[in-house]
Amino acid sequence: MVESERPVGTIVPFNGAQWPNLRPLQGDFVHLEALDAVRHGPDLWAHMKAYPFLWDYLFEELPKTEADFLKLISEACAKADWQGYAICLPGGRVVGYAYYLNIVPMMGSIEVGNINFSPALQRSPAASEAMYLMMREAFSLGYRRYEWKCNALNMPSRRAAQRLGFSWEGIFRQHMVVKSRNRDTAWFAMTDQDWTALQEAFQTWLSADNFGSDGGQKQSLRVLTSAARATGDPAQE
Numbered sequence: 001m002v003e004s005e006r007p008v009g010t011i012v013p014f015n016g017a018q019w020p021n022l023r024p025l026q027g028d029f030v031h032l033e034a035l036d037a038v039r040h041g042p043d044l045w046a047h048m049k050a051y052p053f054l055w056d057y058l059f060e061e062l063p064k065t066e067a068d069f070l071k072l073i074s075e076a077c078a079k080a081d082w083q084g085y086a087i088c089l090p091g092g093r094v095v096g097y098a099y100y101l102n103i104v105p106m107m108g109s110i111e112v113g114n115i116n117f118s119p120a121l122q123r124s125p126a127a128s129e130a131m132y133l134m135m136r137e138a139f140s141l142g143y144r145r146y147e148w149k150c151n152a153l154n155m156p157s158r159r160a161a162q163r164l165g166f167s168w169e170g171i172f173r174q175h176m177v178v179k180s181r182n183r184d185t186a187w188f189a190m191t192d193q194d195w196t197a198l199q200e201a202f203q204t205w206l207s208a209d210n211f212g213s214d215g216g217q218k219q220s221l222r223v224l225t226s227a228a229r230a231t232g233d234p235a236q237e
Contacts (some may be wrong), residue, residue, distance in 0.1 A: 006125040017105040017142035022085045029126040032133055035084030035097050043094040045069045047118035055115055057154045080207040087130045095121040108144035130166055131201045144192045152184040158233050161188040165198040165225035168233040197228035
């Protein structure tokens, strides 16, 4: 038999990644711990209840009461392939959460998603560091691919993906029906091959030298991560 000359991809010495164990993750601006509805839910609800827009692009319907919210968190944490982190500021305030989703250890693929940041966390170094800690943990567990997906209409999420160093991969048209509405899904990802440069970018950005006495950044994270992105979102470039 003549060996095929068609391209078939490179051999990958890969035996699978580890399942996330939700160990605590400590940063300079924030720390992450396994999300628990009873422990974290009331504080989260206090920071989120006045902002119904936070649920515009999430899968879940807007919770009307704290009991609804606690039920939402409990059900999400009970999903077999969802692993949630509570995002906590120094002093213990719980101001957001995010999940590992679509976890496929044998293929080395994992997604960060169902991210919900209260206004107390949004657009802060703590928010960026939380995402860095989760991606660092994923690659340390042996994952080859780290995904970010969002409603294609969610431009703040698409901008965030670019800033964090995710590469644009396209739009899946009519991918889902969410809350009785069509959802086209924008796909982004970073790989283990991207990670060395991205980690250096984050370490530079998060260093104390990068922030002035007023807390403002000296170097932009978007600029620092741009060299490691394979492709850019055409709507953002």
